[in-house]
Amino acid sequence: MKKIGILNGGGDCPGLNAVIRAVVRRGAQLSFQTLGIKWGWAGLLERDYEVLDLKSVSGILHRGGTILGTSRTNPFKDKDGGKRIKDNFSTLALHALVVVGGEDTLGVALKVHELGLPVVGIPKTIDNDLAGTDLTFGFDTAVSIATEAIDRLHTTAESHNRVIVVEVMGRGTGWIATFAGLAGGADVILIPEKPIKLDQVCELIARRHARGKDFSIVVVAEGAKIEGQETVKTSKRKDAFGHEQLGGIGQTLAREIESRCDFETRVTVLGHVQRGGGPTAFDRILATRFGVFATDMVDRGEFGKMAALRGNQIESIPLAEALQACKTVDPEIFKMAEVFFG
Numbered sequence: 001m002k003k004i005g006i007l008n009g010g011g012d013c014p015g016l017n018a019v020i021r022a023v024v025r026r027g028a029q030l031s032f033q034t035l036g037i038k039w040g041w042a043g044l045l046e047r048d049y050e051v052l053d054l055k056s057v058s059g060i061l062h063r064g065g066t067i068l069g070t071s072r073t074n075p076f077k078d079k080d081g082g083k084r085i086k087d088n089f090s091t092l093a094l095h096a097l098v099v100v101g102g103e104d105t106l107g108v109a110l111k112v113h114e115l116g117l118p119v120v121g122i123p124k125t126i127d128n129d130l131a132g133t134d135l136t137f138g139f140d141t142a143v144s145i146a147t148e149a150i151d152r153l154h155t156t157a158e159s160h161n162r163v164i165v166v167e168v169m170g171r172g173t174g175w176i177a178t179f180a181g182l183a184g185g186a187d188v189i190l191i192p193e194k195p196i197k198l199d200q201v202c203e204l205i206a207r208r209h210a211r212g213k214d215f216s217i218v219v220v221a222e223g224a225k226i227e228g229q230e231t232v233k234t235s236k237r238k239d240a241f242g243h244e245q246l247g248g249i250g251q252t253l254a255r256e257i258e259s260r261c262d263f264e265t266r267v268t269v270l271g272h273v274q275r276g277g278g279p280t281a282f283d284r285i286l287a288t289r290f291g292v293f294a295t296d297m298v299d300r301g302e303f304g305k306m307a308a309l310r311g312n313q314i315e316s317i318p319l320a321e322a323l324q325a326c327k328t329v330d331p332e333i334f335k336m337a338e339v340f341f342g
């Protein structure tokens with residue numbers, strides 16, 4: 001029986017268990033035995049794994065998080081990291097490795113492939129910022145959670161005539177902010193792709209008040225920055241891939257709105273709630289399609305590639321293509337969202 005490994009790295013994301021289940025189930029049909037590598041790349045460095053059979057993946061489709069655990073380990077930070085990965089690959093007698101991740105984890109996957117190892121990628125991130133695929137799984141769930149929060153914030157904002165600033169995740173892009181803002185009927189959406197002009201924000205809120213709407217919802221992506229200022233961070237500590245922890249723009253913005261526009265303002269930071277809990281039906285299906293397709297890629301020997309959603313089809317594209325640049329918010333979609341501002 002050929003052995004395949006599955007590893008997920010980076011932040012957890014609703015749908016990871018659905019992918020793991022799909023790889024194990026399709027793998028069993030193709031006579032592969034699946035080894036679940038624990039804690040991201042750390043597990044491959046340490047040979048920390050468990051054999052996954054049909055029983056281990058039973059009942060996990062709807063569950064959030066990942067049964068494998070995850071980490072932001074970058075094996076190439078260690079001088080001998082590449083060699084250890086190569087050695088463990090052969091010690092475990094892996095026929096191939098399926099890597100589920102965003103740009104950091106898949107960036108490592110590409111380097112591992114360049115060492116001559118058979119790797120297949122699957123795109124995951126709630127941020128939806130990975131190029132080459134129309135969508136990543138996890139995004140739809142994060143948008144649904146943020147939308148529900150915006151719906152709830154509407155009723156309390158309205159009852160108190162307040163401005164409520166909702167800070168959502170997304171790192172360097174405003175996909176979650178744009179989609180949740182659109183779905184939730186936000187009055188202003190602020191994203192990293194467009195520096196925040198405070199005068200404009202106040203003008204939009206004032207325009208709304210002038211037409212008799214005494215409350216407003218402002219959705220801001222954690223990576224958005226006020227024109228001429230730095231991104232707001234909760235900590236300067238960097239992870240193994242050089243990312244600082246974003247957060248705090250909601251508070252800064254609320255202070256500015258209150259002092260410049262004189263509207264009572266409150267802030268809600270959604271944070272990790274956006275990543276927690278079970279995936280939506282859409283994400284369960286997308287993750288399952290990616291998992292089955294990636295296992296078929298292994299069977300076909302299509303390595304150094306990633307399963308990607310193009311239109312309504314899953315296709316395989318070179319990993320390098322997905323890692324070329326970060327996928328920022330489509331300006332056309334944002335322009336459309338602006339129709340509803342103010």
Ligand code: F6P
Nearest residue numbers: 011125126127169170171246275
């Ligand atoms: O990439 C997913 C994400 O949730 C980002 O939106 C966010 O900036 C980051 O991860 C938070 O990371 P951590 O899990 O380290 O708090």
